[in-house]
Amino acid sequence: MNTVAIIGMGKMGQTRAHSIEKESRARLVKVFDVHYATPTDYPKAASIDEIIQDPKIDSVFVCLPNNFNKPTTIAALKAGKNVFCEKPPAFNADEVRRRPLTPMKSAKSLPRNAPAARF
Numbered sequence: 001m002n003t004v005a006i007i008g009m010g011k012m013g014q015t016r017a018h019s020i021e022k023e024s025r026a027r028l029v030k031v032f033d034v035h036y037a038t039p040t041d042y043p044k045a046a047s048i049d050e051i052i053q054d055p056k057i058d059s060v061f062v063c064l065p066n067n068f069n070k071p072t073t074i075a076a077l078k079a080g081k082n083v084f085c086e087k088p089p090a091f092n093a094d095e096v097r098r099r100p101l102t103p104m105k106s107a108k109s110l111p112r113n114a115p116a117a118r119f
Contacts (some may be wrong), residue, residue, distance in 0.1 A: 005051040007072055008063035009033035009040060012086050016061045017042060029057060033041075048072055050106040052079045062086060070095075 004026050006013045013033065017040075020028045032045040045051045051060060059082040062073050068089050069087040074081045 002057045002058045003029045004055070004061065005030040005032070005045065005057045006042075006063060007032050007048055007051055007062045008061075008065075008068075009036055009042075010088070012065060013061070013063035014038070016063060016084075016086075026059070030054070032103075036041075052076050053082065058082060059084070066091070072104055 003023055004020055006016055006020075006028065009017070009031050012031070013031065014111045017028055017031065020026050028042055030045045030051055031042040032048055032051055036044075045054075051057060052072075060076045062069050062076065064072060064086050064087040068095060069085055071084050073085045
């Protein structure tokens, strides 16, 4: 079973959490947010690093504001996690050229939603 964590429990993080609950091949083991807008019964991590460094977590959903998603996504990939980033993979042409190297170097996946893959 794939163990999953969510970083960012805003609207999209909550949407992902509800979807994971319905998936028999995955189990949501931790969530993190700096401010929980709504109460949650999911196990809470004390920090992003707690999720990224946890060897029991296979996959991470990054559901953060744009300015935080890039360093968090790269850190999770470097830690050997499979990562789904809710936001665009890059914000300019130079970032597009550099960003795909991290998953290749880490041998992990970086799926992205179709609207975000616009470059």
